[in-house]
Amino acid sequence: xxxxSLPVGLHDIQxxxxxxxxxxxxxxxxxxxxxxxRAGTDVYLKCENLNRTGSxxxxxxxxxxxxxxxxxxxxxxxxxxxxxHAQGVAxxxxxxxxxxxxxxxxxxxxxxxxxTRGYGATVEQTGHTIDDCLVRAKEIEDKTGAVLIHPFNxxxxxxxxxxxxxxxxxxxxxxxxxxxxxxxxxxxxxIATAVKSLRPDVKIIGVQxxxxxxxxxxLKEGKPVAIKNMNTMADGIAVGHPGEIPFAIINQLxxxxxxxxxxxxxxxLLYLLERAKxxxxxxxxxxxAHLLDRPPGHFQGPLVAVLxxxxxxxxxxxxxxxxxxxAEGRYMHFRVRVPDRPGSLAAILDHLAAxxxxxxxxxxxxxxxxxxxxxVEIGIQVxxxxxxxxxxxxxxxxxxxxxxxxN
Numbered sequence: 001x002x003x004x005s006l007p008v009g010l011h012d013i014q015x016x017x018x019x020x021x022x023x024x025x026x027x028x029x030x031x032x033x034x035x036x037x038r039a040g041t042d043v044y045l046k047c048e049n050l051n052r053t054g055s056x057x058x059x060x061x062x063x064x065x066x067x068x069x070x071x072x073x074x075x076x077x078x079x080x081x082x083x084x085h086a087q088g089v090a091x092x093x094x095x096x097x098x099x100x101x102x103x104x105x106x107x108x109x110x111x112x113x114x115x116t117r118g119y120g121a122t123v124e125q126t127g128h129t130i131d132d133c134l135v136r137a138k139e140i141e142d143k144t145g146a147v148l149i150h151p152f153n154x155x156x157x158x159x160x161x162x163x164x165x166x167x168x169x170x171x172x173x174x175x176x177x178x179x180x181x182x183x184x185x186x187x188x189x190x191i192a193t194a195v196k197s198l199r200p201d202v203k204i205i206g207v208q209x210x211x212x213x214x215x216x217x218x219l220k221e222g223k224p225v226a227i228k229n230m231n232t233m234a235d236g237i238a239v240g241h242p243g244e245i246p247f248a249i250i251n252q253l254x255x256x257x258x259x260x261x262x263x264x265x266x267x268x269l270l271y272l273l274e275r276a277k278x279x280x281x282x283x284x285x286x287x288x289a290h291l292l293d294r295p296p297g298h299f300q301g302p303l304v305a306v307l308x309x310x311x312x313x314x315x316x317x318x319x320x321x322x323x324x325x326x327a328e329g330r331y332m333h334f335r336v337r338v339p340d341r342p343g344s345l346a347a348i349l350d351h352l353a354a355x356x357x358x359x360x361x362x363x364x365x366x367x368x369x370x371x372x373x374x375x376v377e378i379g380i381q382v383x384x385x386x387x388x389x390x391x392x393x394x395x396x397x398x399x400x401x402x403x404x405x406x407n
Contacts, residue, residue: 006252007245008155010197013162013190016063020163023062023095027051027164029171029304034275039291041301044172048164049280049310053115055236056164056187056308057088057151063160064149065092073098078146080104080133082235083112084283084309085151090119101140103133108235109313129230130184131240152186153243162190168304169195175202176300179287181308182206182215182257183237185246191306192253203255203300207286210259212238219251233320234265236283236309260289263327268292269317270324272307282320284309329387331360333379334404336397340366340376348378351400357393358383 028047035043048056065077076099079089086102093100100121104113105128117123126136130151141148150157164187168175178195180188188206195202208215212230224242232238242250250257260268265282268289272278280288287305312320325331338344345362352359363379371377384390397404 006193006249008158008162008189008193008249010194012155012159013166013194016059016156016159017163017166019063019066020059020160024052024059024163026167026171029168030276032276035288035291035305036301038296039294039299039301039303040296041299041303043291044302044304045276045278045288046164046168046304046306047278049278049284049307053084053087053091053119054309054311055084055088055284056161056306057084058091059088059163060157060160060186060190061085061088061149062092062095064154064156065089065096065098067156068098068147072147076100076144076146077149078103078137078140078144079149079151080130080137081151082130082133082238083108083116083311084236086112086116086121086123087119087311089149090116090121094120101146103137103140105129105133109311109316111313112311115311129238129240150243152184152189152239153245155245157186158190158193158246158249160190161187162194164306165191165194168306169198172302172304175199175302175304177203177205177303179205179207179290179303179305181237181283181286181306182208183212183239183283184243185215185250186243187306187308188254188257189246189249193249196253204253205290206250206254206257207290208257208259209234209237209265209282209286210261212240213257213259214240214242215250215257216259218242218247219257222251223247232265232282233262233316234282234286236281236311237286258290260286260293263323264289264293266320266324267327268324269320270328273321278307279310279312279317280307281309281312325383329390330384331381332357332384332390332393333381334394334406335377335379336402336404337371337375337377338402340374344376345378348380348397348402351397352380352382352393355393355396356385357389
């Protein structure tokens with residue numbers, strides 16, 4: 001593919017790598033034995049969650065802002081973000097001595113808000129999506145003259161993100177497949193430009209949350225297409241309209257953009273915590289989620305999955321861990337009807353204990369037209385060791401005469 005036809009070239013990314021040398025250290029590329037066994041090929045994790053500000057965003061933000069004119073720097077900058085781009089812009093602004101205003105959505109996590117303010121930026125909250133915030137950021141740009149630092153739709157942003165791709169090639173020269181979490185497309189476009197310029201044989205796949213996937217329909221139409229409804233835990237990649245500039249690159253260079261479910265995302269967060277000892281946000285886990293969602297041998301290796309960010313609210317993390325455990329068959333909630341007399345509850349709890357099913361919650365219902373006068377319905381939530389253990393518990397309960405209900 002002729003480099004001249006693309007809005008960003010390899011030389012732009014190489015120049016960004018030189019510029020970022022004293023700002024961003026190469027992030028860890030970690031070999032995962034467990035993922036390699038499951039995938040049937042060598043798998044490495046590119047740990048952008050361990051980067052400064054907890055994501056890849058500092059790469060593009062600093063590269064974009066360092067190229068501003070002196071007049072542009074004096075005017076200040078404005079950005080729109082759910083959190084990661086906000087922190088990248090805020091830190092870059094502090095390093096470059098630029099005043100920054102960040103527009104973040106209502107519902108943005110407290111740690112991301114606090115971190116952005118901690119880097120010295122002024123934060124304004126509006127709307128509920130990145131697209132809402134972009135509208136307000138453009139209003140501020142028009143009113144104050146501040147330079148809009150778009151999260152993905154600018155050549156310098158894409159060139160900065162592309163430095164991650166150069167690092168992958170340096171750290172894993174024999175790489176055959178790269179999976180990249182994708183929202184607006186800046187990271188995917190940058191990595192694709194860097195890697196395909198030097199290794200056109202490498203397969204590059206973008207991964208989106210299926211509840212916020214604007215790229216598959218856009219690629220089908222051959223132009224950016226907006227999606228109206230987004231409902232995903234992966235707020236960092238919940239972008240309803242692809243950027244024109246990254247889309248042009250992705251449409252030309254990327255082999256595919258595919259999707260993963262919410263259950264797969266939450267299960268993957270749990271997996272990365274338990275097996276890789278890495279804290280990753282839902283958006284950052286999409287690439288590994290896609291890997292886990294495919295059968296062994298599906299991808300050619302060596303394979304690199306990019307963990308794009310690790311900024312997650314601890315409260316949300318607790319909720320996602322529970323969601324992930326349920327998705328992995330390690331939580332089970334059911335109801336049983338038993339005689340309303342002393343000892344009935346103790347009997348079923350003793351039976352569950354003997355089956356090594358840890359009881360988490362118990363609730364009673366006595367007033368229902370569906371119950372007999374001498375019956376009580378007990379709702380029980382238990383912790384199990386996986387689907388096979390759940391099947392064993394249910395089979396034993398049924399053998400004992402209980403009839404578990406799930407609706």
